[in-house]
Amino acid sequence: MSWMAWTWPTMAFFAIIAATLAVFTMLAIRYPETPRRGILRMETTRGDRLFIGLLSMAFINLAWLGLTDITQWAGLAISLLFLAVVFKTV
Amino acid sequence: MEKTVNHKAWFLVLPVLILVAFSAVIPLMTVVNYSVQDTFGNNVFFWAGLDWFEQLLASDRMWNALQRQLVFSGIILAIEVPLGIFVALNMPKKGFWASVCLVLMSLPLLIPWNVVGTIWQIFARVDIGLLGYTLRSLGINYNYTQDFFAAWTTVIVMDVWHWTSLVALLAYAGLQSIPDAYYQAAKIDQASRWAVFRYIELPKMSGVLMIAILLRFMDSFMIYTEPFVVTGGGPGNATTFLSIDLVKMALGQFDLGPAAAFSIMYFLVILTISYVFYIVMTNLDKRDGTQ
Numbered sequence: 001m002s003w004m005a006w007t008w009p010t011m012a013f014f015a016i017i018a019a020t021l022a023v024f025t026m027l028a029i030r031y032p033e034t035p036r037r038g039i040l041r042m043e044t045t046r047g048d049r050l051f052i053g054l055l056s057m058a059f060i061n062l063a064w065l066g067l068t069d070i071t072q073w074a075g076l077a078i079s080l081l082f083l084a085v086v087f088k089t090v
Numbered sequence: 091m092e093k094t095v096n097h098k099a100w101f102l103v104l105p106v107l108i109l110v111a112f113s114a115v116i117p118l119m120t121v122v123n124y125s126v127q128d129t130f131g132n133n134v135f136f137w138a139g140l141d142w143f144e145q146l147l148a149s150d151r152m153w154n155a156l157q158r159q160l161v162f163s164g165i166i167l168a169i170e171v172p173l174g175i176f177v178a179l180n181m182p183k184k185g186f187w188a189s190v191c192l193v194l195m196s197l198p199l200l201i202p203w204n205v206v207g208t209i210w211q212i213f214a215r216v217d218i219g220l221l222g223y224t225l226r227s228l229g230i231n232y233n234y235t236q237d238f239f240a241a242w243t244t245v246i247v248m249d250v251w252h253w254t255s256l257v258a259l260l261a262y263a264g265l266q267s268i269p270d271a272y273y274q275a276a277k278i279d280q281a282s283r284w285a286v287f288r289y290i291e292l293p294k295m296s297g298v299l300m301i302a303i304l305l306r307f308m309d310s311f312m313i314y315t316e317p318f319v320v321t322g323g324g325p326g327n328a329t330t331f332l333s334i335d336l337v338k339m340a341l342g343q344f345d346l347g348p349a350a351a352f353s354i355m356y357f358l359v360i361l362t363i364s365y366v367f368y369i370v371m372t373n374l375d376k377r378d379g380t381q
Contacts, residue, residue, distance in 0.1 A: 004116070005123045005135045014119060029097060042369060051365065058358050065140055066147030072140060 017054075024050055038090040053086035118357070124350035131344075142351035152352060154327070155335040162331060163310040166249045170306060171299070173250070174257025179291070181262055192262075195255040207319025210248040214320070234321060238328045241321045245329050248316055253306060260302040264295035297374045304367045312360065332356055 024047055035043035044052070057079035064075025125142055127135040146152050177195070182188045201209075214234055216222040225232040234244040268290065276286045314333040317323065323330035323338065330338070336356065340349035 003133060004120045005127060005129075005133070007123060007126060007135075007137060010119075010123045010126060013122070032095075042373065055358070055362060055365070062143065062147065062355065062358075065143055 020050070040090050044090055049087050049090050052090055053083040056086060057083055121350045121353050124346050125354055126347075128347045138347055142347045143355075146348060146351050146355070151335065152355070155330055155332050158328075158330065159311060159332045162246070162313070163307055165246055166253070166310050167303060167306055169246070169250050170254045170257050171303060173254050174302065175261050175295070175299070177254065177258040178261035178265055179287070181258070183266070192259070195258055195262075198252050198255050199259075201252070203315035204319055206248065206252050207316040210244065210251075210316070211320045214244050236325055238325060241325055241329050244320060245317045248320065249310065249313070252316070253309070257299075257302045257306065260298045261295055264298035265291060268294045297377075300370055300374065304363070304370060308360070308363055308367065311363065 027046060033046060035045050035048075037043055040052075060079040060082055061072070061075050064070075064078070065072060068075070124135075126138055126140065128138045128142075129135045181191045181195075198206075213219045214222045214232075216226045216233055222232060222234075231237070232240050234240045272290045272294075273286065276290060281289070312333055313331055314337070317329045317331060318334055318337075321329045323334045327335075333356075336349060336352050339345050339352060
């Protein structure tokens with residue numbers, strides 16, 4: 001696996017993503033849900049909201065990195081807040 | 091009827107998942123790993139953190155390529171969509187000539203990208219190409235290897251030649267699905283040709299047109315082969331679109347770190363567009379289902 005040039009942070013990143021996917025798969029099997037309509041006026045399931053949230057998180061972090069000099073952890077915190085907002089409202 | 095829910099069916103898609111893992115997921119993970127490191131070869135890597143992302147976001151290079159890319163996609167959409175609709179409206183509805191037109195229209199779609207590039211590269215050459223030589227003989231200063239305007243025109247005309255028929259065929263399919271009763275009603279109301287187009291044909295085509303626009307946008311956003319073969323991204327950087335710039339960075343300069351960071355940002359944009367595409371498609375299906 002050395003050719004993949006793994007590092008601890010990237011490994012942790014993928015582990016978190018994989019764990020999130022696993023948890024959401026479990027949730028979908030154990031507690032099936034009906035799609036709901038939120039502020040985007042389209043039907044979304046838990047998985048849809050996770051996808052929208054994660055994608056937005058990536059863009060928020062990139063914007064934070066490009067526009068400010070403040071520590072990236074602050075950007076991450078804001079994006080996590082946004083993820084919560086997405087789960088609540090979308 | 092109640093649908094049966096059986097999650098064991100997921101095992102049937104396992105082979106595809108394994109295939110995708112090897113062809114997409116593992117390479118993508120490697121790209122993420124590269125994007126936070128620097129290398130001088132020999133598979134030795136040094137931690138660089140988010141430096142490459144920061145550097146790229148602050149430099150003009152990526153933004154300029156993105157700007158060129160958006161302008162290119164905008165121009166080809168502005169030409170191909172109206173032209174495709176126009177062609178579809180004028181194609182025969184049935185009979186022998188309808189089949190002939192359909193075959194002719196699908197021909198450009200069957201030609202591989204690099205062959206299209208080669209065709210146009212030779213066609214537009216000023217010394218031996220039919221187009222280039224004719225333009226030169228007419229006294230028009232045309233040289234796509236030196237002139238910014240000529241290079242852009244060539245790449246755009248090439249794309250229009252290659253892909254307008256896709257829009258036309260999709261629009262044609264949309265037109266064919268309109269029942270005759272609508273046209274008869276319009277005739278009774280003495281609707282003008284424009285009114286028929288505006289209130290019958292266009293609304294009925296909106297679904298397939300949406301698909302055509304998104305398909306063409308996504309495809310043109312990822313365009314590589316044709317401009318690479320014809321202009322190589324030149325003159326200067328005039329036709330260096332995102333993917334051409336990315337390949338230059340990754341393979342030309344072997345800057346794996348910055349190229350990986352570039353790839354990830356490019357991938358995020360494509361992922362967003364694909365998601366919008368998916369949402370629009372599923373919503374169209376639902377709308378058609380409820381009608």
